Amino acid sequence: MPDVAHAHDLKAQVQATRGAGRKLAGLTTEQRNRILVDAADAMERRSDEILAANQNDCDLALAAKIAQPLLKRLKTTSAGIAEMAMRVRDVAKLNDPLGHVLATTELDEGLVLEKVPCPLGVVAVIFESRPDAVPQVSSLAMKTGNGLVLKGGVEARHSNRVLVSIWRDALAAHDPALSDSICLLEDRAEVMQVLQMDREIDLVVPRGSTEFVNFVFRNSRIPVLGHGAGICHVYVDRAADLGMATAVVVDSKIQYPAACNAAEKVLVHREIAAAFLPQVVQALQSVHVEVRVDEECRRLCAGADLVPATEEDWSTEYSDLRITIKVVSCLDEAMDHIERYGSRHTEAIITRDSDAAARFMEQVDAASVFHNASTRFADGFRFGLGAEIGISNSKLHARGPVGLEGLLTYKYKLRGSGQLVADYVAGGRRFTHRKGK
Amino acid sequence: MPDVAHAHDLKAQVQATRGAGRKLAGLTTEQRNRILVDAADAMERRSDEILAANQNDCDLALAAKIAQPLLKRLKTTSAGIAEMAMRVRDVAKLNDPLGHVLATTELDEGLVLEKVPCPLGVVAVIFESRPDAVPQVSSLAMKTGNGLVLKGGVEARHSNRVLVSIWRDALAAHDPALSDSICLLEDRAEVMQVLQMDREIDLVVPRGSTEFVNFVFRNSRIPVLGHGAGICHVYVDRAADLGMATAVVVDSKIQYPAACNAAEKVLVHREIAAAFLPQVVQALQSVHVEVRVDEECRRLCAGADLVPATEEDWSTEYSDLRITIKVVSCLDEAMDHIERYGSRHTEAIITRDSDAAARFMEQVDAASVFHNASTRFADGFRFGLGAEIGISNSKLHARGPVGLEGLLTYKYKLRGSGQLVADYVAGGRRFTHRKGK
Numbered sequence: 018m019p020d021v022a023h024a025h026d027l028k029a030q031v032q033a034t035r036g037a038g039r040k041l042a043g044l045t046t047e048q049r050n051r052i053l054v055d056a057a058d059a060m061e062r063r064s065d066e067i068l069a070a071n072q073n074d075c076d077l078a079l080a081a082k083i084a085q086p087l088l089k090r091l092k093t094t095s096a097g098i099a100e101m102a103m104r105v106r107d108v109a110k111l112n113d114p115l116g117h118v119l120a121t122t123e124l125d126e127g128l129v130l131e132k133v134p135c136p137l138g139v140v141a142v143i144f145e146s147r148p149d150a151v152p153q154v155s156s157l158a159m160k161t162g163n164g165l166v167l168k169g170g171v172e173a174r175h176s177n178r179v180l181v182s183i184w185r186d187a188l189a190a191h192d193p194a195l196s197d198s199i200c201l202l203e204d205r206a207e208v209m210q211v212l213q214m215d216r217e218i219d220l221v222v223p224r225g226s227t228e229f230v231n232f233v234f235r236n237s238r239i240p241v242l243g244h245g246a247g248i249c250h251v252y253v254d255r256a257a258d259l260g261m262a263t264a265v266v267v268d269s270k271i272q273y274p275a276a277c278n279a280a281e282k283v284l285v286h287r288e289i290a291a292a293f294l295p296q297v298v299q300a301l302q303s304v305h306v307e308v309r310v311d312e313e314c315r316r317l318c319a320g321a322d323l324v325p326a327t328e329e330d331w332s333t334e335y336s337d338l339r340i341t342i343k344v345v346s347c348l349d350e351a352m353d354h355i356e357r358y359g360s361r362h363t364e365a366i367i368t369r370d371s372d373a374a375a376r377f378m379e380q381v382d383a384a385s386v387f388h389n390a391s392t393r394f395a396d397g398f399r400f401g402l403g404a405e406i407g408i409s410n411s412k413l414h415a416r417g418p419v420g421l422e423g424l425l426t427y428k429y430k431l432r433g434s435g436q437l438v439a440d441y442v443a444g445g446r447r448f449t450h451r452k453g454k
Numbered sequence: 455m456p457d458v459a460h461a462h463d464l465k466a467q468v469q470a471t472r473g474a475g476r477k478l479a480g481l482t483t484e485q486r487n488r489i490l491v492d493a494a495d496a497m498e499r500r501s502d503e504i505l506a507a508n509q510n511d512c513d514l515a516l517a518a519k520i521a522q523p524l525l526k527r528l529k530t531t532s533a534g535i536a537e538m539a540m541r542v543r544d545v546a547k548l549n550d551p552l553g554h555v556l557a558t559t560e561l562d563e564g565l566v567l568e569k570v571p572c573p574l575g576v577v578a579v580i581f582e583s584r585p586d587a588v589p590q591v592s593s594l595a596m597k598t599g600n601g602l603v604l605k606g607g608v609e610a611r612h613s614n615r616v617l618v619s620i621w622r623d624a625l626a627a628h629d630p631a632l633s634d635s636i637c638l639l640e641d642r643a644e645v646m647q648v649l650q651m652d653r654e655i656d657l658v659v660p661r662g663s664t665e666f667v668n669f670v671f672r673n674s675r676i677p678v679l680g681h682g683a684g685i686c687h688v689y690v691d692r693a694a695d696l697g698m699a700t701a702v703v704v705d706s707k708i709q710y711p712a713a714c715n716a717a718e719k720v721l722v723h724r725e726i727a728a729a730f731l732p733q734v735v736q737a738l739q740s741v742h743v744e745v746r747v748d749e750e751c752r753r754l755c756a757g758a759d760l761v762p763a764t765e766e767d768w769s770t771e772y773s774d775l776r777i778t779i780k781v782v783s784c785l786d787e788a789m790d791h792i793e794r795y796g797s798r799h800t801e802a803i804i805t806r807d808s809d810a811a812a813r814f815m816e817q818v819d820a821a822s823v824f825h826n827a828s829t830r831f832a833d834g835f836r837f838g839l840g841a842e843i844g845i846s847n848s849k850l851h852a853r854g855p856v857g858l859e860g861l862l863t864y865k866y867k868l869r870g871s872g873q874l875v876a877d878y879v880a881g882g883r884r885f886t887h888r889k890g891k
Contacts, residue, residue: 039817122838128827130837137849138819219849240677240850261872268874367872378867380476382575390565390870399878400567400866401559401887412574412656412863413677414850426849429837430815433827435698435804437705441836450838 027210030200031166031217035139037197038164041188042136046113048191053109053156056187057102060152063183064098070175071148078172091146091173101152104404108156111403114421115162121453125446128433134425136162137219141211143168143233144224148176154222155184155199157406161424166211166218168202177201212237220424222407227334242423244410246334247277248360249392252351252377253293254368255286261389262367263297266340269365269392271304275336277408278363278385278395282331283342284351285314290344294318301340309341317344331358348373355381362410363387363395384410384417464647467637468603468654472576474634475601478625479573483550485628490546490593493624494539497589500620501535507612508585515609528583528610538589541841545593548840551858552599558890562883565870571862573599574656578648580605580670581661585613591659592621592636594843598861603648603655605639614638649674657861659844664771679860681847683771684714685797686829689788689814690730691805692723698826699804700734703777706802706829708741712773714845715800715822715832719768720779721788722751727781731755738777746778754781768795785810792818799847800824800832821847821854 041049060067071093078088093101120132140163144150151167158165169177181201189196202211211218215238223233223243230243251269253262269280285293294317301308302322309326310318330341331354345351355364365387366377374388385395395418397405402420409415415423440446478486497504508530515525530538556569577600581587588604595602606614618638626633639648648655652675660670660680667680688706690699706717722730731754738745739759746763747755767778768791782788792801802824803814811825822832832855834842839857846852852860877883 039819043816124831124836124838128831240848258872264874265872268876272875272879374869379480382476383865385866385868387868388870390868390873391875393875394561394565394868394870394873395866399561399875399885401561401885401889411677416863417866426853428820429822429832429854431822431824431827431831432811433825433831435695435702436827436831437701438709438828438830438836439705442709448836448838452838 027202027207028214028217031139031211031214033197034164034166034200035217037188037195038136038139038162040192040194041159041164041198042115042162044162044191046116049160049162050109052159052187052191052195053105055190056152056155056184057105057109059183059187060098060102060105060180063179064095067093067098067176067179068095070179073175074173081172083172087146087172091148091176093148093176097149101149105152105156108160108404111160111421114160114425119427123451123453124431124448125436125441126449128431128436131430131432132427133430135428137424137426139164139166139218140220140222140424141166141168141218141239142222142224143208143211145170145229146173148173148180150224151177151180151184153404154406155181157404157421157424159184159188159198161421163424164197165199166202167199168208168211171203171205174203209236212239215239219426224407240414242407242409242411242415242419244277244360244362244408246360247279247362248282248332248334248358249278249280249363249365250282250284250351250355250359251280251365251367251392252284252345252348252355253286253289253297254348254366254370254373255288256370256373257286257289257293257367258369259289259293259296262293263300265365265367265389265391266297267300267304270301270306270340271338272391272393274338276393277334278392279336280365280392281333281335281340282358283340284345284354285342286348286351287313287344287346290314291317294342295321297342298323305338307339309339311343313344314342334360348376352377352381355383359383360410361412362408363392365390365392464639464644465651465654468576468648468651470634471601471603471637472654474625474632475573475576475599477629477631478596478601478635479552479599481599483553486597486599487546489596489624489628489632490542492627493589493592493621494542494546496620496624497535497539497542497617500616501532504530504535504613504616505532507616510612511610518609520609524583524609528585528613530585530613534586538586542589542593545597545841548597548858551597551862556864560888560890561868561885562873562878563886565868565873568867568869569864570867572865574861574863576601576603576655577657577659577861578603578605578655578676579659579661580645580648582607582663582666583610585610585617587661588614588617588621590841591843592618594841594858594861596621596625596635598858600861601634602636603639604636605645605648608640608642611640646673649676652676656863661844677851679844679846679848679852679856681714681797681799681845683797684716684799685719685769685771685795686715686717686800686802687719687721687788687792687796688717688802688804688829689721689782689785689792690723690726690734691785691803691807691810692725693807693810694723694726694730694804695806696726696730696733699730700737702802702804702826702828703734704737704741707738707743707777708775709828709830711775713830714771715829716773717802717829718771718777719795720777721782721791722779723785723788724750724781724783727751728754731779732758734779735760742775744776746776748780750781751779771797785813789814789818792820796820797847798849799845800829802827802829821845
């Protein structure tokens with residue numbers, strides 16, 4: 018078995034990761050990118066080792082009769098490894114998010130304040146069966162000079178061990194003191210301990226089911242980057258192009274129904290409801306979407322096979338081929354409904370009325386607000402962020418799809434020559450507060 | 455009594471604040487600044503009313519025998535009101551933090567993504583006796599288009615009622631629907647309820663004792679902006695100018711000992727300890743600072759009246775005329791000590807060695823890292839932020855002294871013409887990801 022460290026003493030382990038991460042942050046951009054490229058090369062060179070470990074995991078998973086979708090996510094191939102390596106090289110090519118100055122203020126002659134980006138410190142990522150999460154988050158964390166604590170699913174443990182050992186080897190080849198920059202935890206019980214380590218770990222990124230993410234939000238003393246439910250709406254305004262609206266609703270629902278940015282509800286303006294509803298219902302049903310509707314909608318689609326919506330439907334994320342439709346009297350009613358039931362993730366308006374679109378985009382409280390586009394565009398790759406550490410439903414720090422900047426904070430550096438606050442308070446000296454760049 | 459709304463139905467009250475805040479966010483910069491200036495004018499016009507209410511609070515406080523420093527913070531004067539008004543006008547003069555575009559990306563022809571700043575929504579500020587907190591945080595929240603829930607100390611309730619009514623009047627004069635943008639809570643029991651309202655409130659700012667702030671951190675389901683302990687160090691390097699070091703240590707300690715950015719510990723390099731310690735100890739004692747020391751320090755200052763430090767001293771914030779000094783063997787030992795005991799608030803190095811300073815500022819994990827300057831400079835006003843909503847010990851969202859930007863988040867606006875994700879996945883269309891500005 019490779020030299021992946023196991024956490025006998027969890028706190029010491031995480032502190033070692035913190036220390037190694039600090040060394041990593043001191044490297045140059047070129048050195049950190051070199052580690053990424055070396056790890057990508059090693060993944061391809063050692064692909065037989067990865068595939069054998071992955072086969073082992075898959076065999077055990079089959080024997081344990083795990084669910085088919087889980088097994089599918091677990092399985093990797095030569096092509097899968099090549100893609101993992103390619104994505105790591107892409108991250109190496111991204112601009113360095115460190116090493117520049119965000120703002121400079123001369124507080125007084127010879128007393129200069131700089132605001133500079135810096136790594137968070139240690140990031141813990143807790144993920145489920147996909148082994149490709151290892152190279153993805155490792156590349157993002159190493160690029161940004163952070164220590165990384167990984168906790169993978171037990172069903173992927175052999176694959177994860179090999180992948181983590183490849184990264185630790187690439188770090189060690191640069192400097193043995195760097196190898197602890199990544200550590201892998203395997204014991205599920207350690208998750209609760211990790212969530213209490215608010216002095217050692219700066220950010221937790223849970224990836225998995227809504228239930229799991231909510232569990233982490235409730236139990237963590239550390240800030241969490243993640244999203245619980247994704248209850249996204251498409252509001253079809255009275256000034257909508259109905260053909261466009263139907264196409265956007267269908268794409269938003271079926272393009273990948275399990276995604277958090279899939280549409281779960283459609284709000285339809287009363288003035289176009291009679292014309293629009295039969296058309297959108299037919300389009301959804303023809304691609305096997307179960308359609309739930311409010312009473313008014315049901316009357317307007319008499320004869321169609323529709324399920325009456327209950328109050329619970331409005332706040333339920335289906336993550337499946339199911340959608341609920343409601344008729345509203347105006348834009349404000351649509352926005353009030355979204356304020357009440359939305360998850361502040363992604364909300365779309367379909368309209369030719371630019372004033373209505375502007376009001377919707379201004380007033381709806383969500384990370385992403387779209388005009389005439391599918392909710393499925395809310396994604397770090399599609400947004401052009403280059404890489405995505407996760408999606409955040411929180412408004413603080415990072416919101417919506419989050420790229421490298423989600424793993425950074427900033428610090429203030431002040432350089433003086435012995436200045437004392439007493440002199441400024443007494444009035445002997447005055448602040449100039451001259452802004453640089 | 456003025457028309458300050460009392461929270462009989464707390465949730466409905468906060469929801470009204472949320473709705474009014476959304477209307478406020480829709481105003482122009484000029485309109486929001488006008489409300490600030492009107493409120494400042496009204497504070498001066500109604501100063502007799504404020505002073506009478508404040509006298510009432512002070513009389514009750516005297517009768518209740520509250521502590522002298524609390525009474526001092528509670529008391530206001532005509533000059534105090536003029537200063538409050540001036541500070542509100544200063545906030546009105548700051549650049550509008552809203553209304554511009556942070557980044558633009560053309561995802562494809564006719565599909566344009568904008569990242570724009572927007573208000574958080576509703577901010578709750580919980581503060582103690584100082585009534586000047588009302589105009590200060592009101593001006594910051596109204597400037598940034600946020601609803602504001604205020605909970606003041608019971609000892610300042612009459613003063614707070616008048617001040618809040620002045621702000622609500624200024625809002626109502628602009629548009630009656632805006633007056634709920636600020637609400638004042640008076641019942642201590644409501645604090646716990648407020649901390650659970652994570653759907654209605656976006657940020658909690660606790661101001662008060664470390665115990666209170668820590669209580670809020672532990673009990674809030676809402677993100678918290680605040681700081682607990684401030685355990686700041688001054689490290690006096692072997693290459694320090696000893697006169698400068700003494701002056702900076704004294705200023706960092708005594709300029710305002712109760713502040714969170716006051717120095718609590720001094721770390722001294724062994725090579726200069728014998729020369730420096732007697733000098734700094736004498737300087738501190740001459741201004742009535744109790745000096746605690748480690749064993750080595752005590753030997754080097756034989757004859758001085760020094761208290762032996764205990765392990766507990768290293769992690770204790772005195773907020774008083776007391777300081778603890780330790781001898782270290784090198785820069786790394788100093789940094790390790792700070793990593794172990796520091797509160798990541800403000801840390802200073804005194805040295806003529808620019809390499810040592812650079813390493814210290816790079817590697818020490820704190821919001822503010824200073825070279826040859828007093829820790830007391832860590833402050834929003836001194837940093838030139840124009841206004842300060844608080845100081846954050848968290849690394850996420852906002853760190854260190856936090857100005858207007860701490861009350862903002864951002865959203866992504868995507869404008870298209872019916873684009874579907876399926877077309878990009880199938881390869882029929884490709885992303886251009888052309889960056890704007």
